Amino acid sequence: MKTLTISVAAYNVESTLDKTLASFNDPRVYDDLEVLIIDDGSKDNTNQIAKKYENIAPQTFKYIPKKNGGHGSTINKGMELATGKYFKVVDGDDWVDTSSLVKFIEDLKSQDSDLVLTDFTEMYPDQSKNINLIKNVEPAKEYTWKDKIDIKRVVLHTLTVKTNLLRKNNVHITENCFYVDVEFVTWAAYVSQTITYFDLYLYKYRLGEADQSVAKANMLKNIKMQEKVSYQLVKMYDSFTKNNKMLPNQEETIFNTFRRSIGSTMRTYLLMSLGEAKSRTKTFDKNIKRLSLASYQRLNNDNFIRLIRKGNYSMLPLAKVMYRIWVKKYGY
Incomplete structure (x- = not known):
């Protein structure tokens, strides 16, 4: 079993996908990381970029083509196919800090919490901003919802969750629709009992571009x-x-x-x-x-x-x- 599955939502992302996948491409994590590139019916060269990385490290990168069904359908397909103990979603126009990913996967090997939370960075065309939504917690210590922890909110960029927990609770996300990541994170928070936080700015969230759904x-x-x-x-x-x-x-x-x-x-x-x-x-x-x-x-x-x-x-x-x-x- 892999330690972590990253499900990449990929729809017409030929201009950004290479940067996304390159951020996972480190031989130190090949054996522990699974990257599912869920191609949601792209009409550009998304498939060529995905197959390039599948050829580089087939034990890690897997190209999954499917009919267009929206962001939620890529999450659903990722949950269905994941073989990792933990599951994380990364959009095909975002990326991760590679050095933080290597450390994060090493830390995950000794974890058994339902939720594992990290920090993220908002990446604008002319600046970046580190975001921390978790307070009053000791890094690497396991907590439960009974403890006095301060999680401002849960967002896609902070969240990693046990794969079997999602399956056991039949988590299914609305398809053919934008903005459904909040459904996924709400489900994850609801079905979880234990939480661990690592002070890593792992996820790089691209913002400020006119082509984004959040524009x-x-x-x-x-x-x-x-x-x-x-x-x-x-x-x-x-x-x-x-x-x-x-x-x-x-x-x-x-x-x-x-x-x-x-x-x-x-x-x-x-x-x-x-x-x-x-x-x-x-x-x-x-x-x-x-x-x-x-x-x-x-x-x-x-x-x-x-x-x-x-x-x-x-x-x-x-x-x-x-x-x-x-x-x-x-x-x-």
Whole structure:
């Protein structure tokens, strides 16, 4: 059994995939690492780049072509085929720090935690920013959700999870849709019991490019996909809370992940005309309330969502102006 399987979501990524795969290509990890390059029906030269690395190290790199089904389908296929004890997702336009990967895999060999968390770096065209979402934990020490740990939220870039845990709980991610990584990380946090953190800036997350799904223009274009994922998260959170299996610390971490996605959809509405922004926000919020009153009420703990709802959405025009200023200044 391999120590780690990395599932690479690859769709028309010929311009970035070589950098992604090169970051895994180190003979020191060949025996312990499996890289599944899940080609989601690409129409460019993604397959040629993937096959190049498969030829370099066939014991590590495996090219998996499939019909187009969206990001979630690549995660589902990766979970199905993975042979590693641990499972991690890396997008085909991102990469890892190779030296950190070598150390990380060595550390994983002695691990048995359900979740293994690391740090990541946001990589912009002209700068980079290290991100740490985990506080009050000792590196390499195993914790449970009963412990007083501070995990701000779980994101794809920080997460590595036991493969058999995903399979045992029949984790399945929505297909034919963007923005579903939050479903994956929410599931992982829910089914886990033990957590270990390593202070490694392992994942390099590319941002600031116009072709990305998280670019504002594309988020506007794909707003229905954001809504679809948001509604799925509402149903997931409602189901998880009704099962009464979450510990308080676990619930808080999952809620912080969940509310950020709901808030992101609402912020996308703020980029629309005032009339459409208000109409879409009210409909979206009404649907959340219809799907789960408990989730709707819990979301009032988010300062931004509470502001948007205030006075029957009377603060929305001010929020819209403020958000446009923010986007112009910071770009996100």
